[in-house]
Structures are given as C-alpha cells and as structure tokens.
Amino acid sequence: MFGRPSTVRRAARGAVAAWIVAFVAAHGAQAIDDPGCGVVAVATREGARAYVLPHSFIRPGSDSVWTRAGPLARGVDYELDLLHGQIRLQRVALPGDTLWFAGCWLVAPPPLTLKLMRYRPLALAAPDSEPAAASPVHQRPAVQRDPTEAPAGASLNISGNKTIAVEFGSAQDAFLRQSLDLAISGTLAPGVLLTGVLSDRNTPLTASGSTRDLQSLDRVRIELKTPQGSAALGDVSLQLSQGEFGRLERRLQGVRGDVGIAGFQGTAAAASAQGVYQRVEFFGVEGRQGPYTLRSQDGAVGIAVVIGSEVVMLDGARMTRGEGADYAIDYERAEITFSNRRPISSASRIMVECQFTVNRFRRNLAAFDGRWQGRVLHAFTRVLSEADDGGRPLDIDLSAADRLVLEFAGDSANRAIAPGVTPGGGDYDSVRVAGGTLAYAYAGPDSGRFGVSFARVGAGRGDYADSALASGRTAYRYVGPRFGAYVVGRALPAPETHRLWVVGGGATVGALTIDAEGAVSHHDLNALSSLDDGDNMGLAGRAAIGLGGTLPGVMGEAGLSFSARTVGPRFVPFSRLERPFAQEDWGLPLDADLEHQQRVEAAGHWKPRRLGELRASLARLELPSGFESVRRTAEWSRDGILSFAGAIEHADANDPARVFPHGGRDRSRVEARLLLPWLEPALRAQSDERRTPSDTARAGDRVRESELELASPQRFGWRTRAGYGVRDDATLLGRAFVELREVRTLRVTLDTPSGRALVAGLALNRREVEPRADPVHTRSDLGSVHLALDDAKRALSGSVNLEVTSEGENRRTRTLTFVGGGRGGYDALGSPALQGDYLLGDGTSGAALDLLARSALSARLGWQFGSSDAWRGSRLEFAFETDARRRGPFVPSDAVIAPAVVLGDPALARGSVLQRLETDLAPGARAGALHLLAERRVTADRSYENFAQTSVREALEARLRARPAPAFSAEISSRLKRDEEAQTFMGASAFRRVLIESGGGAQLVFTPSARVRAAGIADGAWVRPEGGTEYTRTIRLGPDLGIAVLARGRLEIGARRTFIRGPAVATYLPGSDPLGTPLWEGTSRFDYRLHESTTFGLSVALRDVPHRAPLATGRAELRAFF
Template identity: 25%
Template sequence: MKPAYKLILFILLVLHASAVLFPQNKYNTVTVTDSIPINFENSYSISGVAIIPFSETIILRDSLLQRFTDYQFSYSTASFTLSDTLPYSLFDTLLITYQAVNLSLQKEYKKRSLVIRYSEKYGDTVRVVEIEGSAFTPESIFGEGMQKSGTLIRGFTVGTTKDFSLNSGLRLQLSGRLSESIEIVAALSDQNTPIQPEGNTERLEEIDKVFIQVKHPNAVGTFGDYQLSNRNGEFGVINRKLQGLMGSFNISDFTGYGAIASSRGKFNTNNFNGLDGVQGPYQLTGLNGEKFIIVIAGTEKVYIDGIEMKRGENNDYSIEYANATITFTPKRLITDASRMAVDFEYTDRRYSRNFLGTGVTANLFDDKLKFGIQYLQEGDDQNAPIDIALSEEDKRIISEAGDDPLKAFKSGISLAEEDSLGVRKGIYQAVDTLINNEPFTYYIYNPGDSLSIYNVSFSYIAEGGGDYVREALGQFRFAGIGEGAYLPVILLPIPQVKQIGNITASYSPLENVHIDVEYSGSLWDRNRFSDLDDTDNFGYATKLTLRVDPSEVKIGSVNLGKIGFSYKDRFINNKFTSTDRFNEVEFNRIYNTSGSSEQEDEQFREVRLNLIPVKELNIISSGGFLRRGESFKSDRFNNIIKLSDNNKYNLYYNFDYVDTKNLSRLSRWIRQSGDVNYILWKLKPGFNFLAENKRDRQSSKDSLLSGSLEYYELNPYIELIDLEGIKFTAKYSHRDDYLPLNGLMVKEAIVKAQIYDLTYRGIKEVTTSLNFTVRNKKFTDPFKEKGFLDTEQILIRSQSKFNFWEPVLNGNLFYEVSTQKQAKLEKVFVKVEQGAGNYRYLGDLNGNGVADESEFEPTLYDGDYIIVTIPSDELFPVIDFKTNTRWKIKFADIFARNSLPGEILKPLSSETVWRVEEVTREEDLSKIYLMQLKFFQQEGVTIRGSNFFQQDLYINENKQELSFRFRYTQRFSMN
C-alpha cells in the first residue's frame, strides 16, 4: 500500500499549496461595523449573517479586546459575551468590525413584531402587534431574480383490492443568483423514487435526481446526485454517476476538482456479435458473467462496428435498464456480422460502493507547459453488504479465497427439513454413479419423490465451466462434467477496491508541436477481506507521444501542401488496471489480439504520417506494432485516402494489413473499405464496399484454422437529397461469405439485402417516415448439410403525423415489426408484507415440496405474495409487432363560431386511440406483417399480446370551472 500513500500525500500537498497560493477572491466578502450598547444580559448579537471566523475586532473605551481573554465569540450563533473580569459600565458602547460573506440574506425574517406602546385609552403601556413593512416572501429571502417551480402532491388511494392510504410529495426546483457572483441551482424532493426511467428516448427524465449546486466564477460546489466526467491523459479516465459532494475551482492558470460520494455501480464493457434475424433483446452481463443485474440509467454507450449509436425508439436502440437488455430498432439492421460493444455501469446489490477522486491541472507559460495530477479510488465497502448477509464463516471462506473468486464458495446442497411427521420433502434427488472410473454424485430435479430429500442452490460459473444447465426457475439438469454453466454451490461475493493515480505533462515548444508524457499507477485489491495475493496489486503504465499538427511545407517556391506527423509509445504492466476503458472501441480487433493474454506486459508503438497536398486530398498512413509478453506480436500497416469536394464528390478508401503471431499460430488479415459518390442535381448516386481476408494457420501447416474468414460486400445506392420536402434513399447489398471447411476456404452463403428510407415534410399538415429492410441469406450445400438454415429478415417501421384543418383534426399512425429472440417468462411468487400483496399461499396441496402456481389464489386485502416474471436462459425466435393510431377532433372548429352548429358543437371534442401489440412464435410472417388479426393472440403461439381500444368524449375539455369526460375502453390481452 506504500505507493498509494505516497501518491495521496503528494496530491494533498499540491491541493494545500494551491489553496494557500490562490485563496478565495477577496471581493466575495464585505467589511461590517456594528455599534452595540452594553446590556444587562451580557449577550450581544451582530447584524451580519455569515461572519468569517476570527476576523472580528472589538473595541471598548478605545481599547482592543483580546479574544478568549476579554470575550467569547460563538460563530454559529453570530453572538458573543464579555468576560466577567472585564471592567465596563452600562453607559459604554462596543464597536465591532468583522468580515462577512457577501450574501443577500437577512438575519431575521418576520411579518409581524410585538412592540410596547403607551395607550391613552388605558393610561398604561400595552403590547400590540405591528405589521412589518416588507412581507415574508420567497423573494425577501432569495431575491427578486430567483426562479422557482415545483409540485406539491396531496392525494389518497382506495380500491377494491387496496386499503385506504394517503399520498404526499414535494418536488422543488430553484435557480437564480444569491448575490452578484453566486448562483444557485437546486432540485429538491422528499420522495424516494427508485424507478429507473424508460430507455426508449434519446434524453432521459431522471425524476429521482436531487441536488444543490452553488456556482461562482471561480468555483462550483455540488451536493447530491451528479455526473463526474474527467480525463487526465490517456489512463486517467472517469465517467460516473455519483451521489455525494463535489467541488471544482478555476483560478488563474489552475483548475481542479474533488469528489467524495457513494458510487451507484460498477463499470463494465460487453463485446458480442449479433445474430441473423435478431434485433434483440441482447443480454448484458456483469464482470463475472452475472445476468441478473440492473444497468444504471443513462450510463450506457452502445457501439456497432465501432460507431456510437443513439438511444431512442426513433434512433438506433432502446434499453431495459431493469433487465439489462438492449433491442435495436428497424433503422439499424443487425446481422451475424454486426460487432457490438457496450460500456455501462451496473449494480448487483452486493455491497455499497464508495468513491473518492481529486485532480489538479496547471497551464503555464501561455499554455505551452501543462501539468496534471489525479487520484481516484473506487471500491466496495466490505462492512456494508446490501442484499446479502455474511456470517463469520462466510467471511472466513472469502478471506481464504485470496484473489480467486471461484474459491469463495460454500456448498449449495442441504438436507430438507423434516416436517411434523419426520419426513424430509426436498426437490432434488441424489444419484451416485461412476465417471471415468471415479465415484461421482449428481442431482436430478424430482419434486414429490420420496428419494428427493435435498434442496440445492446453483450458481452461474461460465459456459463450459459448470455441470448443469438451467431449464426453468429453480430447475436444473445435469448435462455432464464441463458441459453446463452452473454448479451446485453458492458463490460468495468478494469486495474489491481500485486506486488509480496518474501524472501528465505536456510541452508545446512550437505552436504546432506537442510532446506529452504520462505515468499512471494502480492498486487493485481483489479481496478486501484477505491479505493473500496482495503482493501483485500494484501495476503501472507509461505513455510518450510526439505530435506535429499538419503545417504547410515549402521547398523553395514549391508548396508541398500540409504535412503532419505523430509518434506514440505506450507500455502497460500486466498488473495495471483502470477505472474505465481507455483504448478505442475496436482496438483488439484492429490489432487482432484474439487468443492473446491480457495478463502479460504490453508494448505498443505507432507512427502516423498525414499528407494534405491540396485541400481536397487527405492521405493518412500509419504503422504500428503490439507486443504482449514473449509469445504475441502483431504488426499493422494502414492507409486512408480521402478525396472530397463536399458540394460535388466524395471518395474514401481504407486499406488495413495486420500480421500476427501468437505462439505457433500465424495470422494475416487484410481489410478494405471504400465509398464513392457524386452529387448531380438533387441526386447522389454512390457505391461502397467492404472486403476482408483473414488466414489463420499453424506455423508448420497449410490448412486454415477456424478463426479464418473471407467476405466481399458490394453496396450501390442512390439518394434523393431534398425535392419538395421528399428525402429518399435506396440501397442494394450483395455479400459473399467464406469460411474454412476441412482446412480449405469454402463459400458459406450469399446474402442479398434491400434497404429503403423515405421521409416527407413537404406540407405542414403531413409528416411521415418509412424504413423498410429485407434481407435474405442462403447457405451453400456444404453448410446446409451441417444444419445451417436459410434466413429471411424483414424490418418495417413507419411513423406519420397529421394535422388537418388546424386545429380540427390531428393524429398519428405508427407501425413497426421486426424479428427478435426472447426468453420465456416464468412467474415467480415473491413474499411481501401482509396486506401488500395480491395472492396468498394455500400450502403444499399436492405434497411435492414445491410451491406451484396452482397453490396460490388471488385475494383482496390480506395477500402476502406478488407475482414477478423471470426470463429463462433459452431464447426463442419471435416476431415483435407494434401498431397504434390516435386521432383528436375538436368539433367547435368545424363550423363558424357564430353559427348555430358551431354554438352547439363548441363544448365537444373527442380522442380515439387504438393500439395492437403482439409477440408471437408464428412461423408464417405474412400473417403478422399484414396484420391478420384472426391469427393474433393464439394459444400456444402468442407469448404476449394486447388489443386496446379507447374512445373519449369531452365536454368543456380543460375548463377548470366544469368539465366532463366520457370514456369507453376495450382490451383483449394474453400474457
């Protein structure tokens, strides 16, 4: 731990020095002088609201009083008392001068005051209430410039299945200036709203975000929920949603921040390939392959083929945060060639997590010299488990496991408890057998059998790392040693902590020349309960870059155009870790690192040359090598040519060659891509292509290995740029795929696709868009013999908005259909507080030891169970169909307002909604795509279906005095 302590100490010294050298701007304070007569109570209050401690001077009889000796000052109450030994009289006056924070706050706010006056009527003094001149209002507290909004909720809930309950809530937003230089922004709430927002829009409405932020030209302070995004060099990357305190400052040439908070989740990256005919959902998993995780809303970044996608049903994807699944919209066709990468934060609710971060940067000598230093710590609090309870024995097991998470387990096998008759009713039966002449015991799911005396808990290990497969909730089947993903054990969660510190320096001797150096160190304690294996916690990384920005080069009178150059040298120790991903998304693919070990030291060097002979032509050439340990090396050469006149033509060509050697395995990979188009009138015809040829071999053999591939994809297209509000794109795609078969490259399949996009915004009354994609993949005979089946994929999305005879008739029409794969949803009854559920358990009626669905019945008031659904591991191909339409009619605007029909229809308006949704295993696509409703909601075929119709008739809609709504609703559904 010594390197970490040294780093923390150094950072604290830097922060302290910056605070001393660059104190708060003096103009944030004011000097106040009060004159206070001596009183009998010996208690004196000053007029200032926020006195700066130890800034006061008190004068009595022209003598300066001494703090602690002559008086005692309470800074929290802004008052002081005089010492009993101090000589003074009632005719003396105290003169106090002090520094106070310049805030527009009064010390006291009141609407009325109690005063004593002489009454001629009674001939005596009386106490009367006097109205103050200024009212007690929010403006008197915060000032005139404060903007305020919010919601105060008071309500009640009662129903046939619910008892009477009161509801209350407050949400308040504030923004404005407290003083000339201090601004406040706040969102406050007394409601606890742990609901994750829906991930189907580009922007999220985070209704549970609560914070107070105070801003100053030189500093910002935040308390509550906030996003921390900072990058110091290449390795010091942090992007987290936090809850706690954060402060940042910007003084002269120095900037910095400090944050201490609870971290909502852990960072992880998932990389996977798509499936033909499956737009989703794709399951995200945790660091150890956990499936039952919750993604922190808004933290995900989704990439396809290295390009970042946009969230939203009208964009590229939607995400279910609670289930950690991603589904891609019909606008983004997913195939088995689609490469997906997802960065995200998630919570597994094992331990609460803490975060500490601080950093300082300095820009010196007109930004020619820059320094940066940062320290980050993030980890689990081993003393604060959330949804688990650890016994002392559990902690001992974790402690003895060291850094290996698979050693932190206890048996999941237990004998069922005896009932009143002394009989054990379990759900698993033990079976003894011989495997490879060794005795072995496995367990079969057999509830109700007299031999089933065991209850068994299983944990997910990894595909191929277990002996059992999951068939249903609580039901596992023995598949053979190493043939499954589950084992009959209970894995105990291991608390971890990471510490990362890095120092950066950048020097620019010339305007276009930059030299960057960086050193980063990390400490990763993989088990906070254990001191075992702690000798390998420390790792480090270094980086050196030289960059020359493209600059004009002349030889005599000959202008060679612009030339740029860069060189990068990076070393990563095999023990180094980071808080976030720092490599580019497809770095491992670019350098063909599959099969290499990340537990080796990594050396990476890259040189790049950029030539711009004329402004239309840009040539980028680069070469690099990557080494991991002694066994892996990869050399890469890349050339990119761009020729462009944006108003007429565009040409792009990329050639990439990678030569890799890993032990005795040799790989040569050629990748090419290109695009060319020409603008003629409002048409843009074009052509792009993709081609790859990867040959993997053993060094002593000529036959190809399974990692080899080859394909050629040609894509002509034409685009209508904008003709009277019409935009149209048509694209045709032809692709030939090759894979190794018996050591030789053989054509696998032919893929043909057509893609059409249409948008119309020509008139204000109609806005419409249509996306249509059809893709067919036909396998060759050698692969059909291996069980591969031809696939057809049709994706349709249409969205239209109408506004006729504004505002008489407006509406919208939506239609979307796609093919997906979904898990079977299983019902699970979860016990809750008595009266909070909708079901009650009748007991083990069939005597099988399992709480079956038939043994629960609905109840109105005393239920103690609710139903939740859990997805199975196995996925089934389905069709996901959605359509809806909504129409709003205002009858008052059909006829003239002063006409008889207009007067009669004036208070009337209506709204019609029809929505159909279907998730089905129907194999005949036309029955669903063409919306043949008689084939919807079929028993045994439909997974989930809904047909909803709603008709509203309004009288005096939106009139606060009196309004009526008559509603007719009809719903047919199947779950």
C-alpha cells in the same frame, strides 16, 4: 411519669411497623416494572431486512423476537447489533406484518460520539427598568446597501411540497408514508447560480424522523456555480478524459467540486459508486433487433444496470436512447433492443459500457484531477481510489467464520467458499457413491434432510453439475471429482480495493509537439487477506512526439508522429484502454487480452491543396503471451463534386503458443459520391478478411459487401434516399474460404417538407438471407410510416404511425404444481378455482429465441365542427390500433391486421386490434348534450407452447346530459356490452364463455353554490351468458355530498347500496365467486387548510362483502407547500 409517653410512642411505632409488614405481605406479589425493559413493535417494509430499534445498548441475552407466524431464532432468523440497536433479518419479511422485539436496554445510554466543544448561548442580562428604544440600522461604510435587504442580483426561488401520511385498515397494520419534492433555482449574487432538485418518495423514516442516508433518496442534486468553479451534491456525473490511462466516466451519489484559477483547473469528487463498471462486446444476430441480454464479466445474467450509465456503440457510432431514437433498454433485466432506424445484422458490432448495480458491498470512490495549461507547457495529474467497504456487505452478513475463510483465501475466488450444508430440512439427502464418497442427491422441494448451497468454481474444477429447474429452483447432481463446475459451499464475496495515480505533461514549440504519460495502479482482489498481495501493483507509460505544420506553396499541410506505449501485465485501469473490437485490427480473437501490450507506431499525413488528404501508419504490437503483429494502413480522401474515400489495412500476426500460429487482417474499402444538381449517386464497396491463431483448426472469416445509393440533394424540400446492397459471408475451412450466405438489403427513405397540412415520413428496409453452406433461409423487414394531418381550415386532424421491426422471444410453457390443502388457485385441469390444489407457473422451454416479426399501427382521424355556443366543441373521432407479432418473416397484411386473423391465425404469437368511434354533439347545449361511443377490442396470446387465450370485447354507450337550471344538471346513460373469453390449455379442459350485459345509469346533481354539492346516482346492469335466459340484475344506488366546513375545509361523502337478484354473478373465468360484490360501499374525505401553504387530509373507505368481515381502509396525510 415520663415513661408512659415513651411507651405510647413505642407502641405506635410497633403498630405502624406491623401495618407496613401486613401491607407488604398483602401486595408483595406486585412486581415493579423495570423502565429499561419492554416490548417494541416494528412494522415491516417491502424488501427491507434491517430495522432500527428506538433503543441502543441492548443487554446481551435479553432479546427475543417474534412475528404472527411464531418466534424467531437469533443467529438463524435474525442478527442483532447490541450497540446500535439494529435488527437484521436473514430473509425478507412479508410487507405489512408486525415484528415484535422484547428486551432490556440502558435507560440513559451514553453518546456514541465524543463532543469536545458544545455551543451554549450567552445568558441574557437583566432587562432595564426603562425599555430602551430600538437602535436604528445604519449603513456600514464598506457596504453601500441596507444590511436588511438582499444583495443586488440575488433572486432565489424555492418550490415543492412535503407530505407525511399514515395508511391504516381493518386487515392491515398502519404504514407511515412520506414524500418530499423540492426545487431550488436562482442567483445568490451576481454570477453565483444555485440549482437543486430533491425527491424522496416513501423512504422509511427512522425514530428521529430523518431518512437513512443520501442513497435512500430517489433523486437529489444541488449545484452551485460561480465564475471560478462549481460544486454539486447528490446525483453527479464524473467524466475525466485527458490522457489514456486514467479515463473515467461514472454516475455517482456524493459530492463533486470544480475550480479554475488562471491556467489551473481542478476536479475533486467523493461519492458512493452506484455500480461496477463493465464493457460488453458482441455481434448482432441476423435480422434480430433485440432483446440482447447484457452479461456481467463472469457471465452472470439477471443483473440490473444503473439508470443512465450506459454508453452504446453500434459499428463505431454512439447511439441515442429512446424508442423513437436508436435503442431502448430495460435497466432491471439488463436487456437492450434497437429500433428499426438501426438495422442489426450478423456483421453489426455492438459495444455497451455500463455500470451493473452493486450487490456485494457498499462501494466508495474518491477522485482528484488537476490540469495546468501554459503557453508552451502543460501538465496534469490524477488520483483515483475505489474500494468496497468490507464492514458493510449488502445482501449477506459475514460471520467470524466467513471472514476467516476470506482471510486465508487470498485473491482466489475458488478458495473463498464457506460451508454450505444446513441440517434440519431442505431439498437434498446425503448418499454414498462409488468408493464410499459422501455426496448429496436432490430429493425434491422441501423433501430432504439438508439444505445445501452450491458455488460455481469453473468447468472441470467441481464435483456437481446443474441439472434442471424444479419449482423455480436449480437442482444439482453429483458427477464425480473434477467433472463438474460446482462444489458444495457458499461463495463469499471479497471486498476489492483499486487505486490509480496518473501523471503526464507535454510541450508545444512551434511545429513540434511532445507528450508523455505514466501511471501506477494497485488492485487488491481481496482486501481482507494479505495473501497474494505481491501482484497488486502495475505500471503503464506512453510517449509521443509529433511534427506538423503548413508547407510552402501548393504543398498544403503535412505531419509526422511517433508514439510508444507499454502496459504491464498487472496494470488495471478504471476503464478499457482500447477501442471496441480493436482485436480484429491485429488478428486477435475478440476474447483476447489486448489491454496489456507493448506497441510502437509511426504515422503521417499530407494534405495538398485541392488534392485531398493522404494518411499512412505503421505499428508493431507485442503481448505478454508472445503474440506479435505488424499493422500497416493507408487512407486517401477527397471532397468536391466527386467525393472519394479509400483505405487499405494489412496486419500480419504470429502467436508461437498456438498450433496454428498465423493470423492477420486484410481490409480494403472505397466510397465514391457524385454531387449532381438533381441526383447524388454513391457507390460503396468493402472486403474484410480476418484470420486468428487457433489450436484446433485454421480460423477466419471474410465479408465482402457492395452498395449502390441514390439520394436527392439537400437543397430540396423532399428528401429521398434509396439503396441496394449485397453482402457475402464466408468462413475459413482448411486453407480456403467457404461461402456461408448471401445477404441482400434494400432500403428506401422519404421525408416531405415540414410545416404543411400533411407531413409524411417513410423508411423501409428489407433484408433477405440466401443460404450457401448455411442452410438457414431468413427474411426480415424493418420499416416505419408516419403521417400527420393538421388542416385548420377544414378542422381536420389525424395521424398514422406504423412501425415494423423484429424481436427475439423465448418459447414459454405453463406448468401445474400440486400444493394441496386448498392453497392454490387452480384445479387439476388448469381451470381457475377459489380454493384449488394447484399453482400455475410460467417457464421457458429452451435457451433459443424465436424470431418474431412485429408490426404496430396507430391511426386516428378527427373532425371538429360547430360555431354556435351550443355546438362549439362538437367532434367526431375514429381510432384504429393494431399490434401483431408473428413467428417467422413479416407478412404485409399484418400492417393492417383484421380481427378474424388475430383470433384464428396460429402463427401469431400475440395480436390485438382496437376499433373506436366516438362523437360529442352539442356539448354546450343546456338540454341535449350527447356523447356516443362504439368500441371493439380483440386480443390473442399464443406465446406459450401449451396455452392460448383470446378475448373479444364489444361495447356501445350513449350519454345524454342536460342543464335545466344553473344549479341543476342531469345525466342519463345506457350501454350494451358483449365480452367473450376463450382459453386452451394442453392436457386440461378448454372453455369459452360469452357474457351479454345491458344497463344504464342516471345522476342528478344540485350545486347551489361553490360550498355545497349534492348528487344522487343510480346504475343498473343485467348480465347473462350467451344463450342463457336468466339475468343477474345488479342495481347500485347512493348519494354523494360535498360541503364546505368553516372557511378552509371541505367534506366529501359518498355511499352505495347494491341490490343483486338472480343467479350468481357470472365471471369471465370459471370459479365460485372469485371476486365478491360488496353490498355496501362508503367513502369519505375531509380536507382542511391549516395554513396558506399547509393542508390536512383524511380519507376513509368501507366495503361490506357478503360472508366476509367488513373491510375498512384509510389515509391521513399532512402536506406542506413552499
């Protein structure tokens, strides 16, 4: 009786089990997703190679990466950091493309850092049943103020904005943009100042929403100053100048602190160096103001200079940056151009100290400087350390094989070369040359079976030589063992370490002064290798003693000093020890090593009363190479009505390692100036004869120069100065000097008193080179004219600015390259085409520069008139601008060049003329506010050897505006344009096209209140080629509407419809519809103020072009102000 229920239960269990089995059998094909696997989409950025995934601890072997172009191979196209989840591409992806990553990872990865302590807030006690009254805040006895208020003297101002935006479109992926501008200034307490600036523009965000690192920011600086010291974070400058061996001047990104207590002062800094320090010394080119290209220590070009890191010296004087000052510099191209205020000649000595941008490893710098000053004694010490981070290369990834090569390379760059042959397609094929040697021959762009890299090892050490440029790439050819400068392989960068310790001190007891300094350096050229480390350490030291003071009676002042300095051959300072071009003083060539030396010197000076000052010195120099030199100098100067200065220098040098060992320098100079009531004449003369040891022939140069100058006294408001100088250049041939050239220079300057209605400034400099043995005859003109008119009584204003200078420029060529398949933009004749088979590229035809005389004129004259409400603000203005760059000497007519000369003179490399006449009549009238404009712009470009282009654009415009009622305004306009384009391409067809356009527009605006604005706009244009009879009519119509939304929002909407009738729209250049005119255009923008200091904006634009898919773009942004 009790078994039936058990049987029923067993039957029920069996049925349930059967149902489960059937369900699993029916649905067993559905896999359960692994939460630790998936696909991640990453938007690529311009110029970026490294991308951080939102997951870490990637499972080995589970990764796959692909783009729209196809899959990517690991180890070939990308590298993956499994621990941190970072992808590093081997080549830069196209901006806006999408990168997909598929793989598996840990769902809950362990932390990468160990936290020994963690903050936890205390649990709050249970509230009482009866709420307690808030206890009052009392003043503490030690603080006589309210704790809830800021301390006295505290005032901090914070301003800026933060923007986060998403840009999207129908033909692009979504982009995340962000920017931050923050400014802080004020006082935290009496005597404690805080200033800060932070700028972060379009820096990519990580998954956590923060930027990558401090160096990614555009500009950041936070500085705190107190009476005892200061601290700075961000972009800081470090200048350490005490002593000789540890001088440093750098721009850094990091932290710096200064402290001063009693007689002690200290400076500490830790930062990442933005560049590598370099000093470049060179002579100028006769008559060429620039550009001068700065080269790195190994002669490389195409480098970039850290912004603001340069120090430019010209003939021993420091220059100021700015086009209106002394020089202008192109940091990206590392090119410097001097203004016409500083004429450059072949005798100009130019020195540039700068930091070239780091492109191998991330470089870190740490510094400490301590100084103590007592009543008698003083001491200082300095520790500097600069090192490359070998684990963080910037532009390449070092594999295990590459690191092994560097480990056995030692300090030799020629041994740090990795294999450079990659099979599977490239520009080279393998061939057998004489003796069966395997070599690689250039087969053409992407036409070979191997990709081959070449590394420079120096002339006479390689097997290959660079041949020519082909499709923008350098081609190399095999020339035989030890006959070239390149070898097959990849040059690997080696991380360097550089450390320096300096200690020094001295004492001053009455007239006696003692000073001493010692330094030790450690410089390892390859931190990854322990080989060749025996020569990393170097020593340097100096000592000086001086005696000086006041003598009795009319003897005045006198002093003697003795100094000695030794710098070991392995000592490496952080900056150059010698001043620029110091090699010339001792009879050495400019490329000689003067840093490592042994030198003793004795100097003295005597300054009697009313008899000027006399200085003399005697020095001896020895170099590790065996070079010896003895130098003697004597100077005398006197100030007064008759000022006089003279100096004599003599150096006698000998280098036993040279075939012609004798060298030296004989230099004498004199200057006299007479201070008369109405005139200040001056006379200068100089003779400089330099000889250097050589192995081929006697080497030497001689310069003799004299100049007469007349100047007005400084007490006059009108300041004038005129001078005429003659310079003779000669070179040593055999035992006698041979005249090369005679240079004559005439210069005139004039400045009128300031504060007048008309202020003028004039500066002219003409230099003419008369050949002797040198057959080159040149003439260069530099000048500037500045006029400023400000006549408030007659309501006249105007200005005239003329600049004349000279520049150097490469001859350029244009080349057609066949690409086929409609992938180019030009046809076989060089004419633009929508789906052409050719690409048009630019190149240089040689390393030599053409001397260009450039003149730029800008003139403006304006007159304002009208006193009534309707006519107040009326104006008439005329503007005239020209720019002429002529090959060869300056022509005076180029200062005010005519349009016909720009179009027809083949000697002009580039030229342009702008003429504009503009007027506004009765701008305040309710009906009849008139605006008239007449403009003509002519340009020509003949800077290419085989290509020239000219254009002429003329326009007449008139606009009439009326306000018939407070809520209504209307405007009608008309225009007439003539545009001419002409092009000549050697070996291709030339064309000339002239377009005539007439048209006008009208708009009606209704603004009943500040919340609503409505407008209707119409524009029409009729375009035809000159000589043609058929017009292309284009009419654009549409409304604009602006309306307030709620209390804090506003919506702006605009739409345009285009109607085209007639032949295809003519363009300046040949081709079938290269641009395309949209039939429909629509724009909308919505702005809403979420908070008093927070706004949200959304903008969308839509364009509908015939025969193309509609194009939509948009931007959503959130901006906070504080």
